[in-house]
Amino acid sequence: MAFLVYSLPSKQVVFAGDTKPVWADDSVELDGEIIPTYKVFEQDYDSSEVAVTSLKLSEDGNSLVNAYPGKTVAEQRAAFDAERETARLEELRDTIKKTIKATCRDLLETPDFKWKIKKAKETDAFNGNNDALAAVYAERKAIRDKNNELETKLANTPTSGLENFDYEGYGEEISISLQQSQ
Incomplete structure (x- = not known):
């Protein structure tokens, strides 16, 4: 299991590691409403199979999914860059x-x-x-x-x-x- 931190503003994973970073709970206050900046997921992740840049928020927003399934890590990175x-x-x-x-x-x-x-x-x-x-x-x-x-x-x-x-x-x-x- 890995902790994956997804940035809501930039719409990408900004951290993958064994421990949850303390800054992952940061939020922004806008018009009196607290808006989270990050979403933290604890899920299986193998960097040799999925590039961190390939991880996208699922449609229901409750997990991260590979945006380029079936591609090698190099192909995933190339698709992300494109x-x-x-x-x-x-x-x-x-x-x-x-x-x-x-x-x-x-x-x-x-x-x-x-x-x-x-x-x-x-x-x-x-x-x-x-x-x-x-x-x-x-x-x-x-x-x-x-x-x-x-x-x-x-x-x-x-x-x-x-x-x-x-x-x-x-x-x-x-x-x-x-x-x-x-």
Whole structure:
């Protein structure tokens, strides 16, 4: 029998040994509720047959099971590493998407851009048309179009190409045009 400590936040076994570690009873208090950080299992475990990284919480949450039954320890580790890499790259995709959206929002909400809209409204009021405002709105549309273009490009980028996804410079050319038009 072995003591296996499963981390609830990271969803993986973080300790396997003959004795229960004292820190395994740690918990977190959130809004007055005590939330356990770990689950401790005392069960049969043979590290020569099951990699510790292969142990996952069972559906009922009352035991740990091998996520890769029938595979060698080396194959289990390789499968775990592949899953982790896929999860990391999907997190990267999500981070890039959030960065693109934040850049768009930041560009549309800059004081310079807001001032430009105000100036265009005044110019149009003096000239009796809406040419200046239409031009500013065209710039705003260009920012949003570039955002949509980059999000589509990101969605169509294979997972293997995410680390080299180029969205740098998005907004720089727009920021430059905003500065030049003042």
